[in-house]
Amino acid sequence: MNKFIIKNRKPLESSFVPEEILHRNVEVEKIERSVILPLRMGSSTNLLIHGDSGTGKTVTMKYVVSRHPEMSIFYENAISSGNFKNILISVLRSMGKVMPDRGTSYSQIFRSMSLSTSGTGVLIIVDECANAIRMDPNGLYNILRAGELYGVTLGVILVSVDDPLIYMSERERKTLGLFSGMKFSKYSEEELYSILMQRVSLSLQEGTYSEEIIRYIAEISSSFGSARVAIELLQKAAYSAEYREGGEISGEDVRTAKSMINPYLTESKLSELESDELVVLLAVCQALENSSSTDTADVYERSTSLFELYGRKPMDLPFIYRTTKKLQTLGIIEGRITGKGDRKGVEKRLTLSDVPVAILADKLRQILDRL
Ligand SMILES: Nc1ncnc2c1ncn2[C@@H]1O[C@H](COP(=O)(O)OP(=O)(O)O)[C@@H](O)[C@H]1O
Ligand SMILES: [Mg+2]
Known part of the structure; x- marks a missing residue:
């Protein structure tokens, strides 16, 4: 034995990148055809990629990078860099050019980039870019239109869980022009x-x-x-x-x-909920922050103020009933029937199934703040 x-x-x-990745040939081929090849020919194109967590977005990007060692391809994670300027400064650093984090203009950045690459195309892959897009529309504009604005040959691939387009206003989409997009399915x-x-x-x-x-x-x-x-x-x-x-x-x-890995599984279940249902779940969490169980009436009351807080239309009691039922079916909360004592009959007490309240509440606030 x-x-x-x-x-x-x-x-x-x-973080392991295998030598061969499976079931993503179509995606790899599309990236090469729509971004890598044009870049070799000297034209800049951008691509938006989205797909649920664990669908292989990051590993596919790293695989594409490894297939083209002769090209200037840079993989950056936007969560660690924050905004697009920092991403570009980090790319320059990988090229051996050190620029100050503050006070550097986009035209200085791109001039320096052109000089470092002696005119050949550069591809920048920005992974987990949702927040950068939301917080830094000006940076997004500069990086996506760098070809026209600064004369560099720059391709950009933006990667996030949700379609990056949903973070852009109608006006931004118009000024940024056409994109090709691709979804990584489950x-x-x-x-x-x-x-x-x-x-x-x-x-x-x-x-x-x-x-x-x-x-x-x-x-x-x-x-x-x-x-x-x-x-x-x-x-x-x-x-x-x-x-x-x-x-x-x-x-x-x-x-x-x-x-x-249950807390993580719970997180995936959240993606099956509508935003109003997330508010109700947050109300359950709030109730459980000070008490070991709660009931529908309490959840209803707390939901009402939360709907107001998030600027939403308040939902009625039947909606709260339906939602707590659904949350039980999904296994996120548990309902237990208990006797109320003094002949008042029975009632249903609600608790969370398998995640700590604080963690779930934090997660929900993050999601709701984004909406
Ligand atoms: N098609 C694939 N072939 C081999 N391994 C994969 C594949 N897709 C994902 N993985 C592996 O699964 C894990 C999660 O993939 P990742 O690329 O990080 O997903 P995402 O970025 O979409 O959340 C990683 O360890 C990755 O190496
Ligand atoms: Mg990833």
């Missing part, structure tokens, strides 16, 4: 299975897993369509099996892994 399950930990980590169970098997063969000892157990992981993650969920489940299940020195991954290891 094998005591060690894992032979290589790296392929189980979410993976099917079969696709997730093959992605998992690729990681399994790179990371696990032979004889420590069955086909059935990998299928089980694919099945659980297929409701999210996410390779991130799939790989995380595989990693945690492998660690669980190794920890108990069981010799192979069991169904129980997978269930343990699933319970460990």
Whole structure:
């Protein structure tokens, strides 16, 4: 019996970029045809990419970068850089040009970029760009129109979970002109299975897993369509099996892994809710911040002030009933019938299923602030 399950930990980590990525040939081909090829010919084009978490956007971008070592392609994450100017300054730094963070103008930046690349095209991929687009429309304008404004040959790929167009006003869309867009869709169970098997063969000892157990992981993650969920489940299940020195991954290891990533699963469930329903869930969280359970009347009252706070039309009591029902069906909250004592009959008490209230409430506020 094998005591060690894992032979290589790296392929189980979410930042790992495999040599071959699966099921994204169409997307890779479209990026090469619509951005890379034109850039080689000296023309700038932009592409907007969106898709749910774990659909392979980031890994596909890194893969595209690795396929063209001869080109000036720069991958930047907008969450760490903040705004578009910082992104450009960071790109320049990778080219060996150091510019001050403050007080540098776009024309200085692009002049310096032209000089560094001696006129050949540059491609900048801006991952997780939603906030930068919302907060920095002027930067967006400058980077997307750098070709016309500053005479550089610059291609830009913007990547985010939601379609970047929804963050732009009608006017911005008009001034920015036409874009091509592409959506990364959720993976099917079969696709997730093959992605998992690729990681399994790179990371696990032979004889420590069955086909059935990998299928089980694919099945659980297929409701999210996410390779991130799939790989995380595989990693945690492998660690669980190794920890108990069981010799192979069991169904129980997978269930343990699933319970460990539950807060994340809850987050994915939130994407199935309408914004008014998110407000109701936030009301549930607020009620539970000071008490171990709540009821529909309390949730109704709190929702009413929250709807006002977020500038929305208040919803009636039947809506609150329907929503708390839906939240129970999704497994986000639990309803328990209890006796009220002194002959007042029974009532339903509501609690959260498996996430800490504070974490869920924070998450909801973030989402609602964005809307
Ligand atoms: N098509 C694929 N082939 C192989 N691995 C993949 C594929 N798609 C995603 N992955 C892996 O799944 C995880 C999540 O993918 P990622 O690209 O980060 O998703 P996104 O950026 O869309 O949220 C990463 O570990 C990534 O390597
Ligand atoms: Mg990503």
